[in-house]
Amino acid sequence: MNLRPFELAVIIFFAILGLMAIFLLSSFSGGQPSGNDGQPIIGQVSIWGTLPSDGINITIRKIAEQNDQYRNVSYRYIDPANFDNELINALADRVGPDLILFSHEKLVDMRSRIQPFSYDSFPIRDIRNIYIDGAEIFALDNGFYGYPVAVNPLVMYWNKDILANEGYLKPPATWEELVNSVFADLIVRSDDRSIQRSVVAMGEYNNVRNAFGVISALMIQGGSAGVVSLPDNRYQVRLQSAKSGDGNPLSAAADFYTRFSRPDNTLYSWNRSFGEDRSRFLAGDLAFYFGYASEGRELERSNPNLNFDIAEIPQGASATVRRTYGDYYALSLMRSSKNRTGAVAVMTELGSLTNTAEIARNSNMVPALRNAVSAGNNDTYGRVAYQAAPVAFGWLNPNRLATDQILVTMTEDINSNRRGLNSAVSDVISRLIREY
DSSP states (O other), X not given: OOOOHHHHHHHHHHHHHHHHHHXXXXXXXXXXXXXXXXXXXXXXXXXXXXXXXXXXXXXXXXXHHHOGGGGGEEEEEOOXXXXXXXXXXXXXXTOOOSEEEEEGGGHHHHGGGBOOBOTTTSOHHHHHHHBOGGGGGXXXXXXXXXXEEEEEEEEEEEEHHHHHHTTOSSOOSBHHHIIIIIHHHHOEEOTTOOEEEEEEOOSOSTTOTTHHHHHHHHHHHTTBOOEEEETTTEEEXXXXXXXXXXXXXXXXXXXXXXXXXXXXXXXOOOOTTSOOHHHHHHTTOEEEEEEEGGGHHHHHHHOTTOOEEEEEOOBOTTOSSOXXXXXXXXXXXXXXXXXXXXXXXXXHHHTSHHHHHHHHHHTTSEESBHHHHHHOOOSTTHHHHHHHGGGEEOXXXXXXXXXXXXHHHHHHHHHTTSSOHHHHHHHHHHHHHHHO
16 A cells, blocks of 8 residues: 555654653553553543643543543643742642643743653654654753643734735735835824834833743844753853854844834834733734734634734845744643653643644644644634744743843833943843843
8 A cells, every 4th residue: 555655654653652652651650550451540640731721621521532541631721820839839738730731931940840751762853753843942951841732933913904005915024024115104103203003012021912922033033042951950041142153143133122112213113101012903003913823813802893814923034044933832741740650641642643733723823743734724823823833933941020020121221221232131141041
């Protein structure tokens, strides 16, 4: 029988996943009992996560319909803002979960509590074959810290009416096109330069919903080497270093980002007196909103009358590769789990092609598996999200709350001229290093 390349790839994928499951289950068996068919008994497995529960529980219920053992698997959603405290308190009381489903933005924080898989059991080669490139952020120096499930790429939402009224039928594909051509036609200011209609919400931090993602995307597009995991839980901060050896990615990102909030700049489009950018976009007073792919349905529900669409975020005109920021989610095994065999079995099942794709789809995100992304998506927002996912990357920040405050200080220092650009960026690097 002749198999097409895609069919062969799917067979190979499941074979690799099955072998890994057998190895991992044997590694974590701990003498736990098996059923009559030789498979380990799942038992009670508790999962806590920061993805909404509906999408996960639908998948778990479907699995349980085929295998009664999964009726003992539970998922609990916890607001990301409260996740750390609730988990720490639960671990102190020895009632913590067996697995967590969380963003890579919490990986450095959670690392000491997670049981990684060694590269003997899950080789880097297999990781690269199975997952899209950005998912490798969970592959640290001493092991693989989770099964990547989904990615939420940063995209650009655009107001079709605003652009059409000015003669534009599609959004700008490059930053140069945005600032040199489109911007002047879309910005509306009064004689005293007060802004009546904004083009992009950039420059400030506290009233830009996804400021962290936008600055990160600009930095990644600039070729930033990010943060490198070193032995003994150490990290090397290389945000200001370009992979190619040329340029200062963080400085370039900070400079471009803050231009839009400087009244003396031709790109002045945003200031701290405005409410949150997403609200302004929904009100029709902002031409472009940089949000995550999962927000499309929410925007649609919030204002059904808003005529908007989705696109990839602009790239540099001279860029040879496309890049955006992506928020990656993975399922990880807790060191404190009292049922490692059952937990690993659940990880393997939820990490399969079918279940990962369903979880991602139900969460309005993109599966982290290469085969699932290759299959594509024809959903209104999904098609663009699937195109953005393979070029979405993140970086290992030490703690989002601390990092947000550091970037708030940077933008305010630059905007108020308290520090020059180089000094403000140097301060960011120094403060980040102290946080690791």
